[in-house]
Amino acid sequence: MARLFACICIAALLALGGCDDDGGICDPGGPCECEGGNDCYLACQGSGCIESCHHQTNCGGVCDDHCRFECHDVNDCTTSCGDFCNASCHNVVSCGAIIGSDSTYKCHDTTRCGVHVVGTGSTVSCDHIATCEVVCEGSCEVRCNNTDTCRVYCGGPDGSERLCDDGESCGC
Amino acid sequence: MGASGLVRAALATAALSAGLTFAASASAQSTIQKYGARPSYGVELEPHMTLGWIDPPGYGTGEGIGLGGRATFEIIGHGFIPSINNSVGIGVGADWIHYHGDGTGPRGECIAWAPGPAGTRICTEVSGSGNDDTDYLWIPVVMQWNFWLHRKWSVFGEAGAALRFDDMHDLGFSPLVMWGGGRYHFTDNTTLTLRVGLPFVLTPYISLGVSFLL
Numbered sequence: 001m002a003r004l005f006a007c008i009c010i011a012a013l014l015a016l017g018g019c020d021d022d023g024g025i026c027d028p029g030g031p032c033e034c035e036g037g038n039d040c041y042l043a044c045q046g047s048g049c050i051e052s053c054h055h056q057t058n059c060g061g062v063c064d065d066h067c068r069f070e071c072h073d074v075n076d077c078t079t080s081c082g083d084f085c086n087a088s089c090h091n092v093v094s095c096g097a098i099i100g101s102d103s104t105y106k107c108h109d110t111t112r113c114g115v116h117v118v119g120t121g122s123t124v125s126c127d128h129i130a131t132c133e134v135v136c137e138g139s140c141e142v143r144c145n146n147t148d149t150c151r152v153y154c155g156g157p158d159g160s161e162r163l164c165d166d167g168e169s170c171g172c
Numbered sequence: 173m174g175a176s177g178l179v180r181a182a183l184a185t186a187a188l189s190a191g192l193t194f195a196a197s198a199s200a201q202s203t204i205q206k207y208g209a210r211p212s213y214g215v216e217l218e219p220h221m222t223l224g225w226i227d228p229p230g231y232g233t234g235e236g237i238g239l240g241g242r243a244t245f246e247i248i249g250h251g252f253i254p255s256i257n258n259s260v261g262i263g264v265g266a267d268w269i270h271y272h273g274d275g276t277g278p279r280g281e282c283i284a285w286a287p288g289p290a291g292t293r294i295c296t297e298v299s300g301s302g303n304d305d306t307d308y309l310w311i312p313v314v315m316q317w318n319f320w321l322h323r324k325w326s327v328f329g330e331a332g333a334a335l336r337f338d339d340m341h342d343l344g345f346s347p348l349v350m351w352g353g354g355r356y357h358f359t360d361n362t363t364l365t366l367r368v369g370l371p372f373v374l375t376p377y378i379s380l381g382v383s384f385l386l
Contacts, residue, residue, distance in 0.1 A: 036229070038342055041282040043298035060282060060295040078294045080286075096292025114290030133289035153289070 034059050053077060065100070079105075083119055099124075107132065116157075126150060134171075135159070141171040201323040204257050207250060210320035211360045213385035216244040216261065218365055220381020224269045224308075226371050229336070229344065232271040232306035240267030240379060244316050257320040263330065267310040269377055309337040310377070312349055327354045330367070334375075349375040361385040 028048040034040030034056050042051045042061040053059030053071040060078035061069050069087040071077035078096045079087045085103035089095035094112040099105050101119025108127040115124045120138030127145045134142045135153045142164055144150035150164040154172035164170040203209035224236030244263035251258030284297035314332030321327060330351040336344035353367035365383040369375030 036227075038338075039281070041280055041295055041298045043280060060298075062295060062298050076292075078282075078288075078292070080294055080296045094290070094292050096288035096290075096294040098286065098288065098294050098296065112290040112292060114288040114292035114294075116286075116288055116294070131290050135289050151289075157289070 032061075071095070089113070101138070136172040139172055141169060143169050202321065203323055204319065204321045205255070207257050209323075210257060210259070210326070211357070211385045213361065214246055216242075216246075216263075216383050216385050218242045218244070218379075218381050218383040220365065220367075220379040222267045222269050223378040223380070224271060224376055225369075225378055226376045228269070228271060228306070228308050228376055229338070229346065229374055232308075232339070234271055236269040236271035236308070236377070238267065238269035238307075240265060240269075240310075241381075242379070251317060259318045259320070261316040261318065263312070263314045263316045263332075265310070265312050265314075267312070267377065267379065269308045269310070271306050271308070306338075307340045309340060310346075311335040314349065314351070324357050325354065326357070326363075328352075346374060348373050351375060351379075353379075355383060 028044065028046035029050065032042050032044050032049060032051045034042055034053045036055055038057045040053065040056050040059050042053070044051055044063045047064055047066045049063040049067045051061035051063055051067065051069045053061060054073050056074040058076045059071060059074045062080045063069065065082035066084045067081040069079050069081060071079065071089045072091045075093045077089050077092045079089065080098045081087060081100065081103065083100035083102055085099050087097060087099065088106040089110065090108045092110050095107045095110050097105050097115045099115065099117055099122055101121050103122040105115050105124045107113035107125065107129055111130045113126050113129050113132045115134045117124065117134065117136045117140045123141045124134045125143040126132030126147050129147045131149045132144055132147045133151045134140065135157050137156055142152050144164050145166055147166065152162045152164055152170060152172060153159045154162065162170055219241045222238040222240045227234065228236065242263050242265035244261040246259055246261045248260035251260050280298045282295035283299045285293045286296050288294040312332055312334035314330040316328050316330045318326055318328045332349055334346040334349045336346060338344045350370040350373045351367045352370065353365060355363035355365045357363045361384065363383045365381055367379040369377050
């Protein structure tokens with residue numbers, strides 16, 4: 001009986017011990033995810049990263065060009081990405097983002113959404129948001145639907161301010 | 173089959189094999205109905221290995237491995253069921269588990285923030301190694317209910333609560349943790365002890381060690 005019990009225990013140990021010894025590196029194109037827990041921030045270097053955050057207290061991602069980022073079901077979510085970025089943030093308390101040129105950022109079902117576009121030719125959409133603010137350093141397009149306040153600053157944070165009406169496509 | 177599947181299969185096989193083998197030979201040396209036919213001890217000291225067999229509750233993913241120990245003090249020699257050989261103890265432990273991660277949770281801490289529009293602040297730089305290794309320290313306090321089945325075998329259930337140090341720095345609390353376990357008695361007072369955390373109450377680890385009934 002003792003041998004049987006020992007063999008069973010050793011088999012269980014071996015089954016566990018042989019796995020997951022490679023750690024995890026966040027590479028472009030590979031999975032890069034935060035799920036569960038309190039604060040979690042992702043970093044991925046190189047073109048074509050795919051990052052996601054969900055069911056966290058606070059979460060965020062930093063990545064380079066051609067990055068895809070999705071965030072939902074957290075309190076505060078932040079994104080900082082390069083050019084040709086495609087990011088979305090929804091069902092959170094606040095979304096904050098810095099995006100580069102020719103990027104797309106979608107916010108919906110949040111209390112606050114603040115996006116700083118440091119390049120040109122990017123599009124930001126806000127849907128079902130209390131306050132949506134977008135700062136554009138260069139040209140940009142902003143679309144707001146079902147927002148209480150939709151505000152665009154052209155030329156930087158201290159630039160001219162525009163209030164956008166619901167459904168209106170505005171920008172700089 | 174993944175590691176978790178193998179472990180579950182191994183445990184299921186263990187339970188079945190142990191049950192069948194035990195049933196075949198148990199009757200001759202059964203002690204479950206003989207009150208007092210068990211080791212006399214005041215404290216059970218149990219150093220053990222720990223195995224995280226499902227994802228931890230916070231940071232990290234995958235399976236983990238570590239070390240720990242448990243001290244269980246007998247508080248009721250004749251347990252809650254008068255007709256059988258059972259006893260009750262209070263146990264306190266410390267269990268460290270290291271998780272290698274599975275590559276889906278590379279994460280660090282934000283070390284640089286920039287103010288953003290609409291009162292937001294935006295993380296612009298993340299520290300860390302870019303991997304999802306993490307460590308946990310569990311400090312459980314449990315009630316242990318023992319059933320002294322046989323001269324060579326005893327089983328127990330444990331329920332209680334646990335403090336956790338997630339990633340070794342975030343204090344967490346698990347209001348309900350539960351284990352089921354068994355001992356093989358090498359001698360009356362030295363046993364091989366296996367304890368399996370119950371996943372449905374988010375007790376994500378197993379321990380295997382040697383108990384000294386002192």
